[in-house]
Amino acid sequence: MKNIFDSSVYEADESDVRAYKRVMTSRAKGRPTGKDYIDNLISDFIELHGDRHTGDDPAVITGIGKLKNMPVTVIAIEKGHSTKEKIKRNFGSMHPEGYRKALRQMKLAEKFARPVICIVDTSGAYCGIEAEERGQGQAIAENLVEMMRLKTPIVSLFIGEGGSGGALGLAVADKVWMLENSYYSVISPEGCASILWKDSKKMKEAAQSLRLTAYDLKDLGIAEKIITEPENLKDFKRIYYFLEDLLFDEFSKSKELSTQELLERRYEKFRKIGRIQGL
Amino acid sequence: MLKKSLFQKPENRLETYEKIPVKGEQKQQGPEIPDNMFINCPSCRETLLSADVKENNGVCIKCGNHFKIGVRQRINMLLDEGSFVGMYGDMTSRNLIDFPGYDKKLEEATSKSGEKEAVICGTGKIKGSSAAIFFMNGDFMMGSMGTVVGEKITLIFEYAAANDLPVIGYTISGGARMQEGILSLMQMAKTSGAVMRHGEAGGLYIAVLTNPTTGGVTASFAMEGDIIISEPGALIGFAGPRVIEQTIRQKLPQGFQRAEFMVEKGFVDAIVERKEQREYLSKLLKLHSKEMLV
Numbered sequence: 284m285k286n287i288f289d290s291s292v293y294e295a296d297e298s299d300v301r302a303y304k305r306v307m308t309s310r311a312k313g314r315p316t317g318k319d320y321i322d323n324l325i326s327d328f329i330e331l332h333g334d335r336h337t338g339d340d341p342a343v344i345t346g347i348g349k350l351k352n353m354p355v356t357v358i359a360i361e362k363g364h365s366t367k368e369k370i371k372r373n374f375g376s377m378h379p380e381g382y383r384k385a386l387r388q389m390k391l392a393e394k395f396a397r398p399v400i401c402i403v404d405t406s407g408a409y410c411g412i413e414a415e416e417r418g419q420g421q422a423i424a425e426n427l428v429e430m431m432r433l434k435t436p437i438v439s440l441f442i443g444e445g446g447s448g449g450a451l452g453l454a455v456a457d458k459v460w461m462l463e464n465s466y467y468s469v470i471s472p473e474g475c476a477s478i479l480w481k482d483s484k485k486m487k488e489a490a491q492s493l494r495l496t497a498y499d500l501k502d503l504g505i506a507e508k509i510i511t512e513p514e515n516l517k518d519f520k521r522i523y524y525f526l527e528d529l530l531f532d533e534f535s536k537s538k539e540l541s542t543q544e545l546l547e548r549r550y551e552k553f554r555k556i557g558r559i560q561g562l
Numbered sequence: 563m564l565k566k567s568l569f570q571k572p573e574n575r576l577e578t579y580e581k582i583p584v585k586g587e588q589k590q591q592g593p594e595i596p597d598n599m600f601i602n603c604p605s606c607r608e609t610l611l612s613a614d615v616k617e618n619n620g621v622c623i624k625c626g627n628h629f630k631i632g633v634r635q636r637i638n639m640l641l642d643e644g645s646f647v648g649m650y651g652d653m654t655s656r657n658l659i660d661f662p663g664y665d666k667k668l669e670e671a672t673s674k675s676g677e678k679e680a681v682i683c684g685t686g687k688i689k690g691s692s693a694a695i696f697f698m699n700g701d702f703m704m705g706s707m708g709t710v711v712g713e714k715i716t717l718i719f720e721y722a723a724a725n726d727l728p729v730i731g732y733t734i735s736g737g738a739r740m741q742e743g744i745l746s747l748m749q750m751a752k753t754s755g756a757v758m759r760h761g762e763a764g765g766l767y768i769a770v771l772t773n774p775t776t777g778g779v780t781a782s783f784a785m786e787g788d789i790i791i792s793e794p795g796a797l798i799g800f801a802g803p804r805v806i807e808q809t810i811r812q813k814l815p816q817g818f819q820r821a822e823f824m825v826e827k828g829f830v831d832a833i834v835e836r837k838e839q840r841e842y843l844s845k846l847l848k849l850h851s852k853e854m855l856v
Binding site: 408410411412414415416417418419420421423424425427428431432447448451452454455467468469470475478479488492493494495499500503505550553554556557558559 | 653658659660661662663708709710712713716738739740742743744745746747748749750751752754755756757758759762777778780781782783784785786798799800801805806809810814815818819827828829
């Protein structure tokens with residue numbers, strides 16, 4: 284029964300659903316957010332706050348819980364559902380302290396040999412005065428380095444928007460899995476259109492050209508899995524069941540790898556992107 | 563709507579006699595001056611002789627404002643004469659995701675800058691100390707990082723790790739290169755991995771940030787130096803000032819994201835003027851040389 288989620292079954296439909304439609308779906312109202320995934324996938328979840336330097340970034344929820352019977356660390360960007368919640372969560376755009384908060388939890392996960400699940404859903408890292416003052420660039424850069432050598436398995440799950448460096452700061456992972464209607468891009472289609480063509484209305488062309496859909500990402504060798512979505516948001520329950528098994532299997536398998544092998548594979552996953560042959 | 567021209571004063575020859583040159587008549591002027599003989603310093607507004615500025619390594623002789631300079635001039639300025647050995651110089655970018663107009667952009671950038679990509683890598687000596695180096699090139703698509711830039715920088719860190727060399731990297735960049743989509747973004751992770759491995763092998767990495775260093779380069783190898791220095795006044799940030807202004811809908815304070823600000827906030831170790839850099843880097847390299855440890 285679970286085979287209906289096998290990516291190959293749905294791939295044929297890709298050509299008639301345009302990239303921009305997926306981008307719109309990824310932002311749609313009512314789409315499950317990070318917290319919904321935690322509530323449905325993780326039992327006994329204990330939320331842990333703060334980066335121990337500046338403060339606590341509400342745009343990201345971090346903590347520990349159980350995936351089936353396995354203790355895991357969860358780092359989930361949260362956009363919020365209601366307007367009030369959205370404002371509180373800064374629409375899922377993290378400040379530097381958010382990346383440092385995430386890193387603190389990853390270090391704890393490493394210490395206690397817990398796998399890490401990163402749930403990514405952001406239009407991008409926040410651009411504002413305070414974010415720059417506190418070193419947005421440095422915070423993301425540090426995560427890239429530290430995640431590359433974190434001695435515990437990491438899976439990054441893209442559930443909606445995957446906006447540029449802000450998403451990558453939680454996505455230097457052993458496995459990148461994407462929901463069918465999530466996207467992952469170097470720049471938002473609007474941003475691309477307004478910079479390159481000075482016309483933000485050309486967003487549809489930009490979305491298509493940037494190759495940002497889950498299917499594109501799989502073709503380009505960046506995402507390993509596509510999780511197909513039910514047509515009705517109410518049927519999302521099935522996705523949670525499916526993901527629970529999938530994540531559990533993945534972490535059980537990675538336990539068989541030595542730390543060195545795990546890190547070597549992670550390095551190689553990124554090292555090979557854009558490698559020029561014959562050198 | 564009324565035409566704007568209706569409100570313009572008609573040209574009256576008697577009133578504007580001095581201003582409008584009559585056709586065929588030469589305007590009274592001094593000797594002819596070539597366009598690029600003088601430049602205006604945007605900082606102190608002084609008019610300067612281009613030759614003077616060039617001789618002064620592209621620094622204003624009045625106020626010390628650092629102008630942009632070409633990547634080759636930088637190499638000559640910094641390294642011991644004849645010590646530079648270029649590496650991976652033949653690598654060129656391809657339009658990997660068929661992005662509209664990218665091929666043409668690449669062609670233009672190549673002919674405009676005379677270089678094949680936005681970074682030059684190699685080895686060289688600074689006052690006798692050897693180092694692996696990379697210099698980003700702002701004249702090539704604003705120094706944006708695509709797969710080739712990412713690959714070359716990764717390779718130079720791998721080379722330095724294998725050969726026990728320190729790395730000195732000059733950054734100037736608008737960020738990740740949009741035209742290569744997600745593949746550009748992945749270069750941030752890739753280069754960070756290489757920096758990490760070079761560091762774990764005990765290698766020293768000094769990043770020198772020049773104006774401007776932004777976006778994906780700031781959020782990766784530019785901010786990962788063991789020591790990070792910057793040229794005076796350089797713009798350093800994750801988001802560009804215009805993007806921030808659009809997001810928060812207010813003007814940014816004077817000096818925001820400039821090198822001095824970054825030192826104040828604790829993200830840059832020191833500001834080093836262009837003419838001091840050779841001496842400064844040479845000192846740092848000597849302090850980290852293996853002989854010093856004996």
